[in-house]
Amino acid sequence: MLQHAKINDHASSGEGEGRYRDMPRKARPESTAWTSFLASRSTRTERHHSHDVICYEDDPATHLFEIAQGSVMLYRLLGDGRRQVVDILSPGDLFGLAPSGYYDCSAEALCEVTLRVLDRHEIDVNPALQAHVNHCLASRIELLHSHAVLLGRKSAAERVATFLMRFVPERGVVGCPGPAVGEKDNAVVVLRMTRQEIADYLGLTIETVSRVLSDFKRRGIISIEKNDRIHLPSVCRICKMTGIH
Amino acid sequence: MLQHAKINDHASSGEGEGRYRDMPRKARPESTAWTSFLASRSTRTERHHSHDVICYEDDPATHLFEIAQGSVMLYRLLGDGRRQVVDILSPGDLFGLAPSGYYDCSAEALCEVTLRVLDRHEIDVNPALQAHVNHCLASRIELLHSHAVLLGRKSAAERVATFLMRFVPERGVVGCPGPAVGEKDNAVVVLRMTRQEIADYLGLTIETVSRVLSDFKRRGIISIEKNDRIHLPSVCRICKMTGIH
């Protein structure tokens, strides 16, 4: 997996302060409620159960959604049924913005989800909303770039490690402090996704995801409780396996 | 490569009018100059030669760039030198928007490029600009979703076919009319990228890209003139190989 390492030769063009280049820029809120400034406006609130489909790819895009609580996954399908999960959204994130007039992805709730629903035309007449949307979209693009790196260039083990790190709050991001001094460097991540969903997000098969997790378990890098709770005895150790370093 | 076809079972949820789900929503302008409404504002113009690096990943994000003419590629590097080209931009597209304050990608000119350069704070004080940026970002996200599907789920041949279709104007998009009646269904695409750049965009190696192109050539699906001019005798035939159908 070591290709064209020579391309690296402009690596330290900037300040050279050792920031890691493929790290997300900010930590993601996890399952805590998001208090939107949209709340005060003419928005409807919608609730969905785990695995409800919120909107379908190619349906007319009538609304803009903001996640108040819970997680939502966006995915696309190919004609023969292959699926790619293109994004996983958390409280504060938006989806449903569709310049073409049609949703470009389907959206599915990964757990109990509360949404704020806005008419799609609202955005055209509301400057404050625009600035907010703008910031959301720009952050999303950075995360999509990270995910392209994962899908295009990382090994199965690196993908799974990156995936696990994504759910460790305040770690694996730029400026990650390492474990707080004197504290243990462990964490528990709760996967709200089936193996199939994880595989479709990481561009792998369920079997490969399963094998990588089993391998991590054998090597003592993780331990699994109840199939969807994963304990990480050393966050740093996982982080070093993400391919970023 | 046929996995979990059953997921397809909500396929015709919408109007069922046979639109293809993974197709880009609009055709891309190719190398024609873009007349921006930004031109009238306090913008500087910048010119770059082919393969100049315009900005470096992790450098402080001081400016916002709009492509007036030419193509630009955005890429990220992993610590060991692996590279992923995350996007290819055309006239009218923006880059350099960085919520974190640092560019999240490096940008490199793929040919002679003219840019309009804007102070990054301009966007905060200019509502008309915001609406424009917004639209650009939302379109870009759709294309990044398409690219995630390519990287995560398509075979090497499908990736190359998709790549070629990208440079055929007005085809391979939603609402593609097929060949104009009575006209020949051929096209010529000019690749402004080396095999290495193509490979890094498609998440493959140069050898694999080369082999796929040779295979297409042997089967009469393309013919190559002068290494960077590719003739497609039947656009429809390529389109059917993209995995979208």
Place this chain on the structure above:
DNA sequence: CGTTGGATTGACAAATATCAATCATGGTGG
């Protein structure tokens, strides 16, 4: 006319997918 860098091709290796069997786990009904 030789040099050089990108592109192609071949032989082989490695990673991941596929197919099939087995193993949990949680829910249901007797």
Place this chain on the structure above:
DNA sequence: CCACCATGATTGATATTTGTCAATCCAACG
């Protein structure tokens, strides 16, 4: 309460795809 079933997860054996390494090839250019 327990046997049974259904669903998802794991594991193993094998196939396929793509990557790796090395040897040309080829076209542009001095």
